[in-house]
Amino acid sequence: MATILDGREVSRIYRQKIKEEIQQITSKGRRKPSLAVVLVGNDPASQVYVNNKRKACQQVGINSLFYHLPEDTEEEKLLNLVEELNENPEVDGILVQLPLPKHINPQKVIETIRPDKDVDGFHPENMGRLIANLDGGFIPCTPLGIKILLDHYGIDVKGKDVTIVGAGYIVGKPLSVLLLNNNATITVCHIYTKDLKKHTLNADILVSATGVPHLIKEDMVKNGAVVIDVGISKVNGKIVGDVDFEKVKERASYITPVPGGVGPMTITALLMNTLKAYKMHEGIA
Ligand code: NAD
Numbered sequence: 001m002a003t004i005l006d007g008r009e010v011s012r013i014y015r016q017k018i019k020e021e022i023q024q025i026t027s028k029g030r031r032k033p034s035l036a037v038v039l040v041g042n043d044p045a046s047q048v049y050v051n052n053k054r055k056a057c058q059q060v061g062i063n064s065l066f067y068h069l070p071e072d073t074e075e076e077k078l079l080n081l082v083e084e085l086n087e088n089p090e091v092d093g094i095l096v097q098l099p100l101p102k103h104i105n106p107q108k109v110i111e112t113i114r115p116d117k118d119v120d121g122f123h124p125e126n127m128g129r130l131i132a133n134l135d136g137g138f139i140p141c142t143p144l145g146i147k148i149l150l151d152h153y154g155i156d157v158k159g160k161d162v163t164i165v166g167a168g169y170i171v172g173k174p175l176s177v178l179l180l181n182n183n184a185t186i187t188v189c190h191i192y193t194k195d196l197k198k199h200t201l202n203a204d205i206l207v208s209a210t211g212v213p214h215l216i217k218e219d220m221v222k223n224g225a226v227v228i229d230v231g232i233s234k235v236n237g238k239i240v241g242d243v244d245f246e247k248v249k250e251r252a253s254y255i256t257p258v259p260g261g262v263g264p265m266t267i268t269a270l271l272m273n274t275l276k277a278y279k280m281h282e283g284i285a
Helices: 007-026 044-060 075-087 106-112 124-132 141-152 172-181 196-201 262-282
Strands: 034-040 063-069 093-096 161-165 185-189 205-208 226-229 233-235 238-240
Touching (some): 034 075, 034 262, 063 075, 075 106, 093 262, 124 172, 141 172, 141 226, 161 172, 161 196, 172 185
Parallel strands (some): 034 063, 161 205, 205 226
Antiparallel strands (some): 233 238
């Protein structure tokens, strides 16, 4: 039976630390950190994510400014808002919730966010810094949250065979680089991978980030593997991950639940990135 990698509990611990650090800094008379969250349209899942992020900010003492724009907002109007937030010295981080409506080019929006406020870490400059393994940038929140979770449980990725299923820009790709930077041996699989099972069975650490419910079955997991489930799908009104949790947990050594695993860690990483942006802006070492 696997040990549960409890993203809620680890988040509680890290958020408490963030809260205390912010209290300590602001008690000396400095302004509070602030995150601008932009939501375009009324996608129900996005609304839930945005609310969770804003609530988490409030809990730790980060100001959250909320900009809710209608679905038919012109691209230029959104870009203008981002430019305004770029120039606002009171704003440390800018988060534009994805996905955006079809008529807006997300890449254009991402590239408009100033890299020093890009707390999602999606700007090509921050992605480049990650590949170059340079400090001073932002690592995308889900990969960063996963790394913090592994570290918390003492799971060292160095020298391990890691298979990542899903090569998306937000999770799979940056996670592969982050773990490579930490000396893991990485295999990245995707929809065109010929023999998925061959690669998953080889993994000491298996991460799935596809959004395909129950893609990862028990017979695809090596005995004693660490299993990280990033997927979020709704099946019959219930949130499920990519992993057949009930069966796979009998085989794995550690496993993340969905919900309560990677999700809260992603938000915790966002808080960390926002605090990092604030400290950079305030010149705090
Ligand atoms: P994406 O669409 O950018 O990437 C999906 C990847 O999965 C692609 O590389 C695709 O080739 C691969 N894929 C799809 N079907 C596959 C299959 N049958 N076999 C192998 N590979 C397959 O998606 P994304 O933005 O990376 O998100 C992936 C999932 O992670 C979604 O369910 C999303 O909701 C979830 N997510 C969760 C969090 C969190 O905090 N827990 C954060 C971000 C994304």
